[in-house]
Amino acid sequence: MEKALLISVQLKTDKHHWRIEDISAELEELASSTSVEVLENVICICDHATPNYLIGKGKVEEISFIAHEEGADVVIFSHDLTGTQQRNLEKALGRRTIDRTQLILDIFSRRARSPEGKMQVELAQLEYLLPRLSGKGVMLSDLGGGIGTRGPGETKLELDRRQARRKIDKLKEDLRNTRQHRLAMRKKRKNNALPIVALVGYTSAGKSTLLNLLTASAQVTSEKLFTTLDPLSKNLSLPNGQNIIVSDTVGFLHELPHHLIEAFKATLEEVAEADLLIHVLDAADPRLVLHNQAVLSVLEELGVQDKTILVALNKIDLIQDRGWLELSKKDFPDSVCLSAKTGENLDILLKKIADYFSGLMLSLHILIPHNRMDLVDFFYRQAKIKKIDYSQEGVNINLEIARLIFERIGKDKDIKIIC
Ligand SMILES: Nc1nc2c(ncn2[C@@H]2O[C@H](COP(=O)(O)OP(=O)(O)OP(=O)(O)O)[C@@H](O)[C@H]2O)c(=O)[nH]1
Ligand SMILES: [Mg+2]
Structure with a gap:
């Protein structure tokens, strides 16, 4: 196992409001989500970034000493490094040096399972590396195959600039094709017209655990960060049917690397398509408010900040201090406090979801021609039928249906709205 020295950096010029304790705790969580052994976490608070080393020369010497003493294989910075800073640090410290983005990319490359997920991660890795490749390029596989040097599924990232560009173009094209295929699938699903609820949230908040509980699925969950890369959709029958x-x-994640958001935008179409977002927050984490802000800013970047968001304050079974929970509830007034592990208050969440959709019900009288029994079938499945009779001009149906569902099917020219 590689031995890693962590360097948590806070610059007074940083735009975010994370305290150094929170930065260093997150760096440790990220590092523990790969396969390194953490030796020490060195804190660096500096006024501003220096172009050559990010941090001051004196601090670099101190880190070099510790790295040498403790036998570190790799040094990991919590801050992003420019190509120059990274090269200089690597030379000064005498060992491989990677930044937060590379660490995150490494975690993603370990987790990618589906062909699409793998392509997305590889694309993000190549786009990150391209501007950092010197003229001749490096063979990443020559770097010893340590953290930050492998592509998805242990494949070698072999690069010179020209190859990298070619590979990037090919991946983009392949991803476009996959996306088209998925859109076609989704269109098919749309005809089925079920409302979609997307679980969103900070990594490790408990989204997959909640999905498992809601739908009796077996999505993998773990305390490691970024367990889920591939979206998974499941049917759920609400208590009202x-x-x-x-x-x-x-x-x-806070300051999620831009390359990753770009690469994963396609996967996050699930979020864009959703009728309701459930924002799962780990209420037992002292960084709750920071996590909330980070999630809202990613949602904004995805252009979905205007969707209805229902906040689920999760992991309440871990909260001994009920005062903390009360305080959190004040910050999130319409939230549901629950535990995806014990199932506590799951009924309240289900009721809120049901209320959301049924609050948007339409009462309609429609007429459908006899040759469209598929539509009649559809309404039998998706609506509450109050009255139905078969007359000469077609099938008359009085029904109650969720507005969201009707909006999707209502454009069919064979559905005539009487009133
Ligand atoms: N005690 C407790 N643990 C929970 C609860 N919900 C989730 N966990 C644990 O929190 C960890 C993360 O849960 P996941 O469901 O994998 O989290 P996630 O949001 O899907 O994480 P990513 O896929 O990494 O984005 C796991 O170890 C879960 O067992 C809860 O309500 N109570
Ligand atoms: Mg998950």
């Missing part, structure tokens, strides 16, 4: 689809999604 309404059927919906629940989608699990990739977790977010």
Whole structure:
């Protein structure tokens, strides 16, 4: 196992409001989500970034000493490094040096399972590396195959600039094709017209655990960060009989590297398509408010900040201090406090979801021609039929249906709305 020295950096010029304790705790969580052994976590608080080393020369010497003493194989910075900073640090410290983005990319490359997930991660890795390749390029596989040097599924990332560009173009093209295929699938699903609820939230908040509880699935969960990369959608029958689809999604992170958001935008279409977002927050984490802000800013970047968001304050079974929970509830007034592990208050969440959809019900009288029994069938499945009779001009139906569902099917020219 590689031995890693962690360097948590806070610059007074940083735009975010994370305290150094929170930065260093997160760096440790990220490092523990790969396969390194953490030796020590060195704190660096500096006024501003220096172009050559990010941090001051004196601090670099101190780190070099510790790295040498403790026999570190790799040094990991919590801050992003420019190509120059990284090269200089590597030379000064005498060992491989990677930044937060590379660490995150490494975790993603370990977790990618589906062909699409693998392509997305590889694309993000190549786009990150391209501007950092010197003219001749490096063979990443020559770097010893340590953390940050392998592509998805242990494949070698072999690069010179020209190859990298070619590979990037090919991956983009392949991803476009996959996306088209998925859109076609989704269109098919749309005809089925079930409302979609997407579970979104910070990594490790408990989204997959909640999906498992709601839909009796077996999505993998773990305390490691970024367990889920591939979206998974499952059917759920609400207590009022309404059927919906629940989608699990990739977790977010504060200052999620831009390359990753770009690469995963396609996967996050699930979020864009959703009728309702459930924002799962780990209420037992002292960084709750920071996590909330980070998630909201990713949602904004995805352009979905205007969707209805229902906040689920999760992991309440871990909260001994009920005062903390009360305080959190004040910050999130319409939230549901629950435990995806014990199932506590799951009924309240289900009722809120059902209320959301049934609050948007339409009462209609429609007429459908006899040759469209598929539509009649559809309404039998998706609506509450109050009255139905078969007359000469067609099938007359009085029904109650969720507005969201009717909006999707209502454009069919064979559905005539009487009133
Ligand atoms: N005690 C407790 N643990 C929970 C609860 N919900 C989830 N966990 C644990 O928290 C960890 C993360 O849960 P996941 O469901 O994998 O989290 P996630 O949001 O899907 O994470 P990513 O896929 O990484 O984005 C796992 O170890 C879960 O067992 C809860 O309500 N109570
Ligand atoms: Mg998950």
